[in-house]
Amino acid sequence: QKEVEQNSGPLSVPEGAIASLNCTYSDRVSQSFFWYRQYSGKSPELIMSIYSNGDKEDGRFTAQLNKASQYVSLLIRDSQPSDSATYLCAAERGGKLIFGQGTELSVKP
Amino acid sequence: DAMVIQNPRYQVTQFGKPVTLSCSQTLNHNVMYWYQQKSSQAPKLLFHYYDKDFNNEADTPDNFQSRRPNTSFCFLDIRSPGLGDAAMYLCATSKSGTSGVTDTQYFGPGTRLTVL
Numbered sequence: 001q002k003e004v005e006q007n008s009g010p011l012s013v014p015e016g017a018i019a020s021l022n023c024t025y026s027d028r029v030s031q032s033f034f035w036y037r038q039y040s041g042k043s044p045e046l047i048m049s050i051y052s053n054g055d056k057e058d059g060r061f062t063a064q065l066n067k068a069s070q071y072v073s074l075l076i077r078d079s080q081p082s083d084s085a086t087y088l089c090a091a092e093r094g095g096k097l098i099f100g101q102g103t104e105l106s107v108k109p
Numbered sequence: 110d111a112m113v114i115q116n117p118r119y120q121v122t123q124f125g126k127p128v129t130l131s132c133s134q135t136l137n138h139n140v141m142y143w144y145q146q147k148s149s150q151a152p153k154l155l156f157h158y159y160d161k162d163f164n165n166e167a168d169t170p171d172n173f174q175s176r177r178p179n180t181s182f183c184f185l186d187i188r189s190p191g192l193g194d195a196a197m198y199l200c201a202t203s204k205s206g207t208s209g210v211t212d213t214q215y216f217g218p219g220t221r222l223t224v225l
Contacts, residue, residue, distance in 0.1 A: 036216075044152065046215065095205065101150070
């Protein structure tokens with residue numbers, strides 16, 4: 001079992017729809033979780049960080065954390081073609097980030 | 110603006126010819142990381158510095174070395190690049206609290222290494 005697992009995708013949604021990206025992690029020691037967006041050929045860019053159970057909203061993005069289920073998700077409302085990218089979920093452990101393999105999102109106009 | 114800078118952005122080297130990649134930061138973060146990322150894969154941690162303390166991942170090849178002469182700069186040396194070392198190399202920084210838990214990692218733009 002991988003330490004951080006994501007739906008491999010690609011995930012395709014129409015413009016204006018909600019995109020739902022999911023991530024599970026295996027190590028209960030992890031307390032901090034991050035979503036990064038990575039455009040092709042570019043470096044990862046932080047979208048959201050979440051540390052506590054529940055929801056955290058920032059503009060069109062909502063991160064959800066459920067430590068009991070070891071589950072992290074990212075919702076993107078009103079998806080735009082510019083949101084088309086690979087989304088990386090990461091769990092912090094011992095000062096390091098453990099990355100999932102990423103989910104490729106495609107938003108169709 | 111505070112940032113993480115990597116130079117060069119693109120590096121072409123010949124098989125076996127040593128290469129050095131550099132990273133600098135103006136964030137005054139005490140932790141710096143080097144990652145290797147190949148196409149369609151997640152970033153793979155090579156090393157990190159916690160202040161001056163060097164931490165090598167167990168599966169990082171001996172061909173890869175790193176130096177951190179001061180807080181702001183960090184270098185990645187590839188002593189004898191092979192074709193399999195062609196990748197994007199990412200530098201990241203973060204701030205560590207007294208508890209040892211690190212804050213968010215911020216990535217530089219990366220250096221794309223091509224090995225001929």
